[in-house]
Amino acid sequence: MNYRVLGTTNLSVSEIGFGGEWIGKMSDDAIREMMIYASERGVNLVDCWMSDPAIRDALGRGLAGMRDKWIIQGHVGSTWQNGQYVRTRDLDKVRPAFEDLLCRLNTDYIDLGMIHYVDEMKDFNAIVEGTFMDYMRTLKETHVIKHIGLSTHDVEVAKHACLHPEIEMIMFSLNPAFDLAPAQTTLDELYASSRIEGCNNIDPDRARLYALAEHTKTAITVMKAYAGGRLLDAQASPFGVALTPTQCLHYALTRPAVASVLVGAESTDQIAQAIDYMSATSEERDYASVLAQAPSHAFAGQCTYCGHCAPCSVKINIALVNKLYDLASLRPDENTGAQTHYTELEHKASACTHCQACEPRCPFGVPIAQRMDKAAAFFGC
Numbered sequence: 001m002n003y004r005v006l007g008t009t010n011l012s013v014s015e016i017g018f019g020g021e022w023i024g025k026m027s028d029d030a031i032r033e034m035m036i037y038a039s040e041r042g043v044n045l046v047d048c049w050m051s052d053p054a055i056r057d058a059l060g061r062g063l064a065g066m067r068d069k070w071i072i073q074g075h076v077g078s079t080w081q082n083g084q085y086v087r088t089r090d091l092d093k094v095r096p097a098f099e100d101l102l103c104r105l106n107t108d109y110i111d112l113g114m115i116h117y118v119d120e121m122k123d124f125n126a127i128v129e130g131t132f133m134d135y136m137r138t139l140k141e142t143h144v145i146k147h148i149g150l151s152t153h154d155v156e157v158a159k160h161a162c163l164h165p166e167i168e169m170i171m172f173s174l175n176p177a178f179d180l181a182p183a184q185t186t187l188d189e190l191y192a193s194s195r196i197e198g199c200n201n202i203d204p205d206r207a208r209l210y211a212l213a214e215h216t217k218t219a220i221t222v223m224k225a226y227a228g229g230r231l232l233d234a235q236a237s238p239f240g241v242a243l244t245p246t247q248c249l250h251y252a253l254t255r256p257a258v259a260s261v262l263v264g265a266e267s268t269d270q271i272a273q274a275i276d277y278m279s280a281t282s283e284e285r286d287y288a289s290v291l292a293q294a295p296s297h298a299f300a301g302q303c304t305y306c307g308h309c310a311p312c313s314v315k316i317n318i319a320l321v322n323k324l325y326d327l328a329s330l331r332p333d334e335n336t337g338a339q340t341h342y343t344e345l346e347h348k349a350s351a352c353t354h355c356q357a358c359e360p361r362c363p364f365g366v367p368i369a370q371r372m373d374k375a376a377a378f379f380g381c
């Protein structure tokens, strides 16, 4: 495993980290096996943004006896209300939710206390100028968190975070589909020259962010490196071609300021696949020649299953419904298990009232109510 210094925190983090958001489907034994496997191969960074008590408990059991081997990114502002994830700045809810995280992970400190999911400047300004930041400071002063970070999908917020003297690192969604500009332009045009090697086709705003992060030594930990798995599947990929995990990881790890990529694995095999990056050849890492053959590039409106649209007013698990719908509809002839899993859901897409309360919370502009209709029609309920 290779390690990089996480900006001004001076923590040494593994290039491959672990994002725990999909462990909810795994048994305790499988989680434990995966955590031990990852740790033995040098993975030392884990992200837990999830507020679901069952997932926190499972992760806590997975980490048992290994606390000193892991650097934990724990999120402040991710809460569990009425059986659903809710992002909030209400400190009466934020405080107990963070204490719950410590308790369920069985630790008395979090290495990287992340201000959770800030995608609007209005929200950012309110946080840094208000009591939320006071709370973060108190956590840091009392050593309950060692460093202050912030997670975002928004370039403007990320830039401001880089310039904020108290925010030491950011977690940012980064992959070639999000980076390459302009959306809706064919890659044949984009890659008519070999400019991709120098990252010159990147969206200028995003390029400026990475340069700024490098300049201010604000390290980036990466989420969505596979775009929720879409980049690994030619039918789902906005490029129309599939990349391998190694190619996605290489893209992310070769952006300025990136220290680690958090891989959202749901099996030991998937972690192993990511760790294979370490021994991959330069040919295996070469994403550029694959993208150069890509027929299209259009990402806006596609779900990456991030879950940030929650809560749903009728308790639909939107991310899961979207994932199952994509799985089943993109491979109608294969038994993906999606139909069975969907049938077992307590709150199905057909319950959607089209209130659209969820849509402004989606960082990727997914027309969620429409997608719920499509999923309901596809699954028949």
Ligand code: SF4
Pocket (backbone or CB within 6 Å): 311, 312, 313, 314, 315, 316, 318, 351, 352, 353, 354, 355, 356, 357, 358, 359, 368, 369, 372
């Ligand atoms: S539009 Fe549908 S999915 Fe979105 S919050 Fe309303 S009921 Fe839930």
Ligand code: SF4
Pocket (backbone or CB within 6 Å): 302, 303, 304, 305, 306, 307, 308, 309, 310, 318, 319, 322, 361, 362, 363, 364, 365, 366, 368
């Ligand atoms: S609809 Fe948007 S917010 Fe919800 S899971 Fe998909 S990408 Fe994430």
